[in-house]
Amino acid sequence: MRLLPQTNWHGWQGSRKRRSGVETKELKDCAADLWEAARMLHDGQVVGIPTETVYGLAADARNPQAVAQVFAAKGRPADNPLIVHIASMEQLTEIAAEVPPLAKRLAEQFWPGPLTMILPKQASIPEITSGGLDTVGIRMPSHPVARALIRLSGVPIAAPSANISGYPSPTTAAHVMRDMQGKIAAVVDGGPCTVGVESTVISLEGADSVRILRPGYVTKEMLESVAAHVSLDPAILHQLKEGQTVRSPGMKYKHYSPRAHVILADGSWKGFAALVEQRKTAHTYALVFDGEGETLSVPILTYGKNDQEQAQQIFSKLRELDDLGAQLVFVRAPSADGVGLAVYNRLIRAAGFEVIQV
The missing domain is CATH 3.90.870.10 (DHBP synthase)
Structure with a gap:
């Protein structure tokens, strides 16, 4: 410029x-x-x-x-x-x-x-x-x-x-x-x-x-x-x-949410995979970290391998899920440390505070 x-x-x-x-x-x-x-x-x-x-x-x-x-x-x-x-x-x-x-x-x-x-x-x-x-x-x-x-x-x-x-x-x-x-x-x-x-x-x-x-x-x-x-x-x-x-934007209301129903799953990969298989319905997707998800029976999107990549990609991936027609989305919770805390904060609001420990 x-x-x-x-x-x-x-x-x-x-x-x-x-x-x-x-x-x-x-x-x-x-x-x-x-x-x-x-x-x-x-x-x-x-x-x-x-x-x-x-x-x-x-x-x-x-x-x-x-x-x-x-x-x-x-x-x-x-x-x-x-x-x-x-x-x-x-x-x-x-x-x-x-x-x-x-x-x-x-x-x-x-x-x-x-x-x-x-x-x-x-x-x-x-x-x-x-x-x-x-x-x-x-x-x-x-x-x-x-x-x-x-x-x-x-x-x-x-x-x-x-x-x-x-x-x-x-x-x-x-x-x-x-x-x-x-x-x-x-x-x-x-x-x-x-x-x-x-x-x-x-x-x-x-x-x-x-x-x-x-x-x-x-x-x-x-x-x-x-x-x-x-x-x-x-x-x-x-x-x-x-x-x-x-006192600040982003504090009170449900934010950052696609049309799909988002569930944030916090914990191990094994627990996450079990949750998805137990609760999947038609048009279910999973949003996971890079290199994960090959064993799932639902379609997946990935959103980075570290907190900075996850911050860059999270909103575009949530929008893409709507474009794909997702109705239910299980999201792997990021670390709540460093920039990851910002991503975690956006995701719990996208999920309407529906967080499942796995």
Whole structure:
């Protein structure tokens, strides 16, 4: 991608006609198309964009009408807050009312990259963006297309995953087009996502303590290189209680789920194979690790041999199972260590917390 200059949009009135909802334009990672996407964002329209984690449904974070279009396109519950994406440290103080020293240290270590920090929000961030909270999640993506669009549009971008709410997140532009055709202005194709699961979301619990609200590529061990104390929120592996406040995307609702009924099986291969054979029905599939599954009597898909490969592949494999017509899917549970915790977290939600120990 050729780098483009910073744009002064002052006085630009968006002379293009606003899209009617019957066409979603497919744009490429080239100068002319990035300009067009940036103009759409500045004009209050919604654009699917690539990040290193998953594709996002981008809109001007400070424009309530634009953000409302994101919620409408996704069918997203209004109390599920959005993450605001920035392209520079200067933008951080425009979004956050307070930036503690620990937040600055974490930003120096992990930005740009897949880490979201929950911070007190400026009054310029509307309640619809923050889910009615007085805090907001902020991150600086490392994907060059995402950062270019933030710079060119001149607006901070609110960008939840660009999928129908509850469905597996999109990791290619084709996934976004399948979910959002006719609902948004455009999709920018920046290639497959390299990380494959959403960012790690953290809150700051004091001068030197961090709580992980949603696991991602930035692991607990990595955070411990900066913060003295790092804890895991119970909602990572357990369902929130009725009425409990959502502090981060991905905490409260059933997420990441294909149309098929997903059962997560945690334990040995022998136990997994026995479970599948005992409970299989018509249109049953198994999602297993690379090199496994040859002895099963049901069709299989594999999703990698280590936690990083599993993170990259899990959402695309869940979507593929729907394409194959799967009705019941047994999934081999990954390790809950390192990046594997992020994959495990997504899978227990895809399974509606139906986990069987084998």
